[in-house]
Amino acid sequence: MAKIMGTDAQAISAAADALSRGELVAIPTETVYGLAADATNGEAVARIFEAKGRPHFNPLICHVASIAMAERYAEIDSLSRRLIEQFWPGPLTLVLPLRAGTAIHPLVAAGLDTIALRMPRGVAGAIIAALDRPLAAPSANTSGRISGTSAEAVADDLGTRIALILDAGPSEVGLESTIVRVEGETVSLLRPGGLAAEEIEAALGRKLVRLDQRAAIQAPGMLTSHYAPAAAVRLNARELRDGEALLAFGPERAAGAEKAAATLNLSPGGDLREAAANLFGFMKQLDRLGGASIAVEPIPFTGLGEAINDRLTRAAAPRGLAVDELERTR
Ligand code: TXA
Numbered sequence: 001m002a003k004i005m006g007t008d009a010q011a012i013s014a015a016a017d018a019l020s021r022g023e024l025v026a027i028p029t030e031t032v033y034g035l036a037a038d039a040t041n042g043e044a045v046a047r048i049f050e051a052k053g054r055p056h057f058n059p060l061i062c063h064v065a066s067i068a069m070a071e072r073y074a075e076i077d078s079l080s081r082r083l084i085e086q087f088w089p090g091p092l093t094l095v096l097p098l099r100a101g102t103a104i105h106p107l108v109a110a111g112l113d114t115i116a117l118r119m120p121r122g123v124a125g126a127i128i129a130a131l132d133r134p135l136a137a138p139s140a141n142t143s144g145r146i147s148g149t150s151a152e153a154v155a156d157d158l159g160t161r162i163a164l165i166l167d168a169g170p171s172e173v174g175l176e177s178t179i180v181r182v183e184g185e186t187v188s189l190l191r192p193g194g195l196a197a198e199e200i201e202a203a204l205g206r207k208l209v210r211l212d213q214r215a216a217i218q219a220p221g222m223l224t225s226h227y228a229p230a231a232a233v234r235l236n237a238r239e240l241r242d243g244e245a246l247l248a249f250g251p252e253r254a255a256g257a258e259k260a261a262a263t264l265n266l267s268p269g270g271d272l273r274e275a276a277a278n279l280f281g282f283m284k285q286l287d288r289l290g291g292a293s294i295a296v297e298p299i300p301f302t303g304l305g306e307a308i309n310d311r312l313t314r315a316a317a318p319r320g321l322a323v324d325e326l327e328r329t330r
């Protein structure tokens, strides 16, 4: 089983040592826990896919400790730089042109000529600085499962496959980072996430281009059912069916809520930030209770609601189908 340490100096140096030997370490970030490997070590990066049991080599996000470090690996245009200066460290990832001949292993970007970079808040920065190498880190969970937002969740899911987990308590944001790409004057939202699109739009004074789902699937790794729990998920539930567990939101309950096998409320007061932080943990808890199906009350699409609904839509999709396959079967 994985060893669990805190985030003191001893833990940071143990993590940096393990990473420099090519081992995997689960590290806390403000979004979700990451399954980290030295991004310059191809075998270590391959181990990420092995440990996650990912069906494809999706491009991974690369984590840096400073803007100077980002500049070693990517070309940063002026709009991207504005976003970096405003939101780093924080839950924003930028897809940028990869500099030729850098030390980042090609498996990290799945052979693309771009690289997704972000600077996380918290202890991850200290580990990256100690290692002086970027870390490739997808969310710390088995492929297709709920992202790990606590050390216990990570240990449950991946504990037999990794050596070390650093525990910083529950993730502050609870959703993966927002992914944005600047191409000329166009700024595209590739993945809604923990930084609300409206905040980015306000910073830039322009609208983000939201890719339709068909375009999104062209970013590898955007499988519809990527965020699926074992139970079936039914969205926009206004009344409960027999045997369902209930993922509630806000002060008003779906009809028949009293007969739910179990109920957890993402935010009784209707706060989307609180709901985002609770989302993966609550889905996992309801899933663990073993019900066949989870009914989810309607959640507004404003602010972080966009990312929450995106995750829930993926969780509700038929398993193993990509978006274009879904469209064909409709
Ligand atoms: O919050 C997060 O972002 C977490 C924590 C651990 O930092 N990390 C995370 O990483 O979610 P990962 O590797 O699971 O995210 C991969 C996403 C995929 O949707 C992938 O398609 C996209 O990033 N991506 C990575 N590189 C890309 C690239 N060069 N172009 C377009 N999309 C890319």
Ligand code: MG
Binding pocket: 138, 139, 147
């Ligand atoms: Mg993930």
